[in-house]
Amino acid sequence: MSRVIDEVEDILRSREYKMTPQREHVLCVLFDNKDKHLSAEDVYNLVKQRDPDVGLATVYRTLELFSNFDIIQSMDFGDGRKRYELTLENNDGHRHHHLICIKCGKIIEMNEDLLEDLEQRVTNYYDFTISNHELKIYGRCRDCVSKNEK
Structure with a gap:
């Protein structure tokens, strides 16, 4: 996990972003659930268990940022909800x-x-x-x- 955090931190830093604790929580949830296809709400509920102060808007913004930087991919399986999975492991x-x-x-x-x-x-x-x-x-x-x- 620390290798993934370091890799994402490098990606963010190269684009003048920081690895905030909230972003790290989102990343850890995605890493710990890499065999699942989590919605933003799923990610939010799991992040809340780690840090109750993280808001849903922060999770959405982080997922969008990670998606824009090809750290994660979003998918639509026809149910109207985007699902996310980590792409760094299989790049x-x-x-x-x-x-x-x-x-x-x-x-x-x-x-x-x-x-x-x-x-x-x-x-x-x-x-x-x-x-x-x-x-x-x-x-x-x-x-x-x-x-x-x-």
Whole structure:
């Protein structure tokens, strides 16, 4: 965790921002929950457990700042709420993909890059340099399918 804090501190300092205690709380919450897709409200509720004086507006501003500096990425899974996840741990230029259950809302991460062949074809055919892609697949998770079968 200290390596991540140092890395974010360097990013912020290079753009003339400081690592405030509030920003560090937000970063720690995102790091501690990197396997989840937290909304701003989720982050706020977890930050409040660390420091009750941190306000919701501060959390929103911090998430926006971190997003602008590619420290985190925001995603929309079709439910009208932005979700956030830390990107520093996986900064290879590609995002992972998500399976989204339309029944219960569960989000499953796929770490396989299924679109490499497609990217290559697009690059060759259209002479287009791809910097990133995102794939969301909607359906029903194993639990919801098995509940329906009973």
